[in-house]
Amino acid sequence: MSAVSTKPYLLRAIWQWCIDQGFTPYLATxxxxxxxxxxxxxxxxxxxxxxxxxxxxxxxxxxxxISFQARFGGAAHSLVIPVVNVVAIYAxxxxxxxxxxxxxxxxxxxxxxxxxxxxxxxxxxxxxxLAPRGDAPADAPPRPPRGSHLKVVK
Numbered sequence: 001m002s003a004v005s006t007k008p009y010l011l012r013a014i015w016q017w018c019i020d021q022g023f024t025p026y027l028a029t030x031x032x033x034x035x036x037x038x039x040x041x042x043x044x045x046x047x048x049x050x051x052x053x054x055x056x057x058x059x060x061x062x063x064x065x066i067s068f069q070a071r072f073g074g075a076a077h078s079l080v081i082p083v084v085n086v087v088a089i090y091a092x093x094x095x096x097x098x099x100x101x102x103x104x105x106x107x108x109x110x111x112x113x114x115x116x117x118x119x120x121x122x123x124x125x126x127x128x129x130l131a132p133r134g135d136a137p138a139d140a141p142p143r144p145p146r147g148s149h150l151k152v153v154k
Contacts (some may be wrong), residue, residue, distance in 0.1 A: 007083055007100060008063045014089045014097050015051060015061065023091035025051040027066070029081050030102060036080040038072045046087070049079070 011027075018025035027049045029035065031042040041047055049070070051059065057069035066081040090097025 004063055005083070007086070007103075008061065010098060011066070011083065011086060011089050012061050018089075018091045018097075019053065021091070023093050026088075026090055026092050026097075027051050027081070027086060028088040028090075030085040030087060032085065034082045035085055036078065038075075038077045038079075041072060049081075050092075051089075 015025045017023075029047060029049070031037055031045050031047055037047050037049075050056075051066075051068070053059070055070060059068040060066070062083075064083055066079075066083060066086070068079055069076055070079055071077070084103040086100060087102060088097060088099040090099075
């Protein structure tokens with residue numbers, strides 16, 4: 001029996017700490033074929049996402065996936081992030097948080113077909129469309145993603 005990684009527990013703990021302190025939790029993740037994010041927002045195979053309750057809907061931080069609804073350019077999207085792809089979670093205001101080494105699954109080649117279905121199923125299970133907002137036009141150009149604010153804490 002293999003033990004569950006501590007990473008999802010640490011992610012939930014740092015997210016909760018950020019919320020309790022009034023900070024904005026940001027999540028930096030690698031983007032691959034198992035990651036569902038809106039096209040055009042990832043840069044160099046990575047994306048930084050705002051995980052605050054005001055910016056997300058139906059946030060679920062499970063041991064294998066983080067899933068939620070968010071708006072990009074005024075349009076609602078369902079996002080699915082594999083926990084193994086997360087490289088950092090931190091507070092936007094002060095950069096305090098935790099960075100992780102990228103994990104590579106030895107069984108990636110053999111599990112690709114079965115995992116594709118699970119990502120789609122997970123998004124469909126947790127996805128209820130958000131109502132459109134009137135304050136942002138649907139055809140507005142996407143905002144450029146901001147760089148990371150990570151700071152080494154000793």
